[in-house]
Amino acid sequence: MIDLTGLRARPAQCWGAIRLVPLVRSEPITDLRLHPHVYDREITAVALPDKTVYTSYIPHAMVASWTDDGTAAAAYGTQLGELIDRMDLHLTRRMVRRAEPGRVRFLPLHLAMEGFLALHFGGPPIAWREWSRQAVRDGLSPREEAAYSGAEVRGLDDALRVFEIHEGQCGLVVYAGDVLAGATVVPHPDDYRALHPSLVRDMYGELIYHSAMHSYPVPDFTARLGSPSTVAGLRAAVARAHTEWDGFHASVMAAGLLEGAHAFRRVRRLGRFTLSRFLPSFERRRDNHIGEVVTDHRGAVAYLKTFRLSEAQTRRGHLLTRLEAHDWHLETAAREMDTDAAGLALRIERAGLGHLLRQDVLDGYRKAKAGQAPSRG
Amino acid sequence: MNDVIACEDVLLFVNAAITSTGQREFRSTAGEQRLSLDFLHRYIMGNYREVYSAALALEINDHNAALIARNLLADGATEREGRLIARRLRTMAPQRVYALFTELRRAGVNNRRTRAVIGEWLGERPDLAFDAVKYRRALKEAVRHAHLRLPGELGDFLFAPRRRARLDAPLLDAWRRAHHETRAVYELPYTVAEGFAARHRIPRERFLAAIAPRMTRLERLRSGSAPDLAAMPLVRLASYALALPHEERVSRRAELHAALRASAVRAAGGRAGSWGRVTAVLDDSFSSYGSGHKRRRPLAVALGCHYLLRELAGQYRAMWLSHRGDPLLVRPAGATPLGERLLDALETRPDLLVVVSDGWDNAPPGLAAEVLRVWRERIDPSAGVVHLNPVYDAGGFDVRRLSPETPTAGIRDAESLPALVELARFATGRAGYASLLGYLGERTAER
Numbered sequence: 001m002i003d004l005t006g007l008r009a010r011p012a013q014c015w016g017a018i019r020l021v022p023l024v025r026s027e028p029i030t031d032l033r034l035h036p037h038v039y040d041r042e043i044t045a046v047a048l049p050d051k052t053v054y055t056s057y058i059p060h061a062m063v064a065s066w067t068d069d070g071t072a073a074a075a076y077g078t079q080l081g082e083l084i085d086r087m088d089l090h091l092t093r094r095m096v097r098r099a100e101p102g103r104v105r106f107l108p109l110h111l112a113m114e115g116f117l118a119l120h121f122g123g124p125p126i127a128w129r130e131w132s133r134q135a136v137r138d139g140l141s142p143r144e145e146a147a148y149s150g151a152e153v154r155g156l157d158d159a160l161r162v163f164e165i166h167e168g169q170c171g172l173v174v175y176a177g178d179v180l181a182g183a184t185v186v187p188h189p190d191d192y193r194a195l196h197p198s199l200v201r202d203m204y205g206e207l208i209y210h211s212a213m214h215s216y217p218v219p220d221f222t223a224r225l226g227s228p229s230t231v232a233g234l235r236a237a238v239a240r241a242h243t244e245w246d247g248f249h250a251s252v253m254a255a256g257l258l259e260g261a262h263a264f265r266r267v268r269r270l271g272r273f274t275l276s277r278f279l280p281s282f283e284r285r286r287d288n289h290i291g292e293v294v295t296d297h298r299g300a301v302a303y304l305k306t307f308r309l310s311e312a313q314t315r316r317g318h319l320l321t322r323l324e325a326h327d328w329h330l331e332t333a334a335r336e337m338d339t340d341a342a343g344l345a346l347r348i349e350r351a352g353l354g355h356l357l358r359q360d361v362l363d364g365y366r367k368a369k370a371g372q373a374p375s376r377g
Numbered sequence: 378m379n380d381v382i383a384c385e386d387v388l389l390f391v392n393a394a395i396t397s398t399g400q401r402e403f404r405s406t407a408g409e410q411r412l413s414l415d416f417l418h419r420y421i422m423g424n425y426r427e428v429y430s431a432a433l434a435l436e437i438n439d440h441n442a443a444l445i446a447r448n449l450l451a452d453g454a455t456e457r458e459g460r461l462i463a464r465r466l467r468t469m470a471p472q473r474v475y476a477l478f479t480e481l482r483r484a485g486v487n488n489r490r491t492r493a494v495i496g497e498w499l500g501e502r503p504d505l506a507f508d509a510v511k512y513r514r515a516l517k518e519a520v521r522h523a524h525l526r527l528p529g530e531l532g533d534f535l536f537a538p539r540r541r542a543r544l545d546a547p548l549l550d551a552w553r554r555a556h557h558e559t560r561a562v563y564e565l566p567y568t569v570a571e572g573f574a575a576r577h578r579i580p581r582e583r584f585l586a587a588i589a590p591r592m593t594r595l596e597r598l599r600s601g602s603a604p605d606l607a608a609m610p611l612v613r614l615a616s617y618a619l620a621l622p623h624e625e626r627v628s629r630r631a632e633l634h635a636a637l638r639a640s641a642v643r644a645a646g647g648r649a650g651s652w653g654r655v656t657a658v659l660d661d662s663f664s665s666y667g668s669g670h671k672r673r674r675p676l677a678v679a680l681g682c683h684y685l686l687r688e689l690a691g692q693y694r695a696m697w698l699s700h701r702g703d704p705l706l707v708r709p710a711g712a713t714p715l716g717e718r719l720l721d722a723l724e725t726r727p728d729l730l731v732v733v734s735d736g737w738d739n740a741p742p743g744l745a746a747e748v749l750r751v752w753r754e755r756i757d758p759s760a761g762v763v764h765l766n767p768v769y770d771a772g773g774f775d776v777r778r779l780s781p782e783t784p785t786a787g788i789r790d791a792e793s794l795p796a797l798v799e800l801a802r803f804a805t806g807r808a809g810y811a812s813l814l815g816y817l818g819e820r821t822a823e824r
Contacts, residue, residue, distance in 0.1 A: 010740060166711065222746075223743050223744040231724060237751075
């Protein structure tokens with residue numbers, strides 16, 4: 001469960017196929033803030049402790065700091081580094097390592113997307129003979145997933161340009177053709193203002209790219225007031241229209257994200273804030289979002305960034321969860337999934353994870369499967 | 378039924394012709410604006426030719442007036458239309474008229490009426506020698522296009538500048554001398570002098586200091602020197618005030634406020650204080666920033682209207698969408714919760730409610746229309762509401778409306794507000810086409 005306590009959805013603003021739903025905080029969180037240098041300049045080089053220089057410009061890597069007195073700079077997120085499609089997992093692990101006291105770095109989201117699955121499933125803990133040496137040594141990395149920059153999503157740039165930011169706005173939920181593309185929540189309205197233009201450089205999944213491309217312009221949800229006959233009645237009707245929209249958004253439009261079963265993994269804790277990553281249930285034909293979330297001591301969301309997975313990505317995620325559940329033992333996992341080791345191995349290959357299996361083992365399975373299958377004339 | 382459609386068509390054209398300048402707006406590009414406007418012009422000229430030419434007599438902007446003149450002349454204008462065009466050209470800025478003549482030449486429009494219009498306009502120019510220096514190329518083309526013969530040395534100046542060793546008119550001679558004499562540069566109009574200054578490599582600062590007396594009022598304003606606030610019209614004054622940084626607006630508050638008030642008093646004239654209780658809902662949402670072309674234009678229009686309504690009304694209240702306090706410190710930010718603000722305004726039970734907004738009601742969408750509907754149907758059917766919209770919506774071929782029952786009119790200059798409130802009553806279809814034509818006839822006859 002993602003707990004959006006303290007955040008209310010305000011009326012959506014539509015532009016073509018894009019629907020943007022602002023999230024407003026009545027009380028901003030002040031002890032978790034964007035680092036001041038984010039306001040000054042965008043491009044900064046980050047030197048990691050062991051002199052690996054990660055220079056450049058990463059769209060969504062966030063550097064977070066935390067203070068308890070609120071006077072010192074409370075940094076939270078920046079755009080650093082360079083768009084590197086492929087990145088070694090060891091390096092990404094270093095990226096979240098504590099660089100200086102009171103500071104946490106986030107993964108860049110595009111790396112997060114590749115790395116999230118991998119980070120969660122560290123690879124086979126037992127070197128069963130089927131797995132390739134690379135898989136045992138490096139886990140799942142490297143692997144690339146397709147993602148589109150927001151600038152490639154049709155109409156998103158215009159939609160964000162003409163979007164009117166609400167007072168106290170701390171978040172935005174982006175829909176493309178009414179498919180939930182991603183949610184962003186920050187602790188403070190000033191942070192949101194600073195980050196709003198960067199949303200167009202966010203990463204969005206293939207699904208979003210296509211639904212924005214093929215969808216008709218989405219209609220506005222216009223308010224209906226009935227016919228009250230007094231001014232007080234009219235005021236009440238207006239207030240009701242607002243609450244109804246908030247309820248509708250949480251229970252219908254964003255239900256897939258807010259109510260979906262997510263597996264959380266805690267990454268770091270700083271004072272009352274906890275940084276976690278989450279994975280979806282990987283059920284097919286449902287919303288599957290991966291993301292990073294910072295929650296406070298009561299579990300309410302202070303920061304949130306999500307990415308919507310495509311069907312193919314969901315399928316891969318599903319296979320990996322099953323394997324993990326059985327300690328990466330092919331036979332037992334296959335038994336639970338109603339198939340045999342050869343069948344599962346071929347499914348892994350078809351899902352694009354063939355490199356995890358030893359080539360000779362895979363060839364053997366393929367041969368066995370070919371002999372088994374009835375010959376087709 | 379036909380009457381209603383005709384009435385709507387005419388009004389949407391007038392609204393478009395008042396608001397659109399073919400420049401970029403907050404929600405549409407310059408290209409979209411031009412394409413949409415061009416279609417509208419063709420449609421109206423084809424279907425309501427009489428109204429199309431009569432629009433020249435209304436407060437439409439120069440961009441549209443030039444478009445109408447061009448289209449009419451290209452399509453064989455009648456004598457009446459010729460007169461309307463000539464009358465309108467007299468009030469237009471000369472550079473716009475020269476641009477129109479250049480465009481006519483480019484389009485190959487060279488009928489007798491066109492030549493007559495060009496000849497008549499040039500004949501009435503107070504100082505053709507000045508035009509010959511400042512708009513040299515345009516004047517030359519216009520003269521050539523209309524087969525005119527210029528008096529005296531002007532013809533030689535334009536077409537054979539080397540024929541005479543010296544010219545009698547001082548300005549013409551200054552232009553000749555400016556080719557080799559630095560001092561003569563400062564006798565020329567600013568735009569012409571600028572080219573010579575570059576040629577003589579005069580340092581920019583020295584040039585600007587010396588040329589200042591030759592600048593027009595707007596050139597001086599653009600060059601950053603302190604303008605003469607008292608002479609400026611309302612919206613330009615509002616634009617100037619809104620362009621100042623926040624601290625300067627605070628420190629010069631009294632001066633700006635007094636200038637805006639004086640301008641408003643001037644515009645209100647004899648109507649001051651005659652409108653009874655007026656409440657205004659003024660849009661200061663982010664979209665009132667306009668665009669890079671029309672910076673803060675919608676907000677400036679709202680601020681101008683605010684000052685004018687203050688003078689017109691007996692009892693006045695203003696409500697900005699999100700801004701509180703001093704209206705001079707307003708800035709374009711936030712969403713557009715028009716519905717709620719309209720409800721607040723209606724509760725003050727005004728005689729007239731004026732809404733100045735681009736009509737993109739988005740928090741939530743459609744709430745303003747619902748509030749107006751419920752108010753009219755259930756609470757007070759007599760409430761007078763007028764919506765003035767400074768932004769042309771290219772996709773809708775009209776300014777965006779709040780609701781079908783609420784009269785909406787496009788607005789460009791705050792000074793035209795009283796006339797627009799009058800025009801807006803045609804927009805709900807309650808006043809007929811005949812009375813609209815009558816109104817237009819009156820407007821074309823007067824002056």
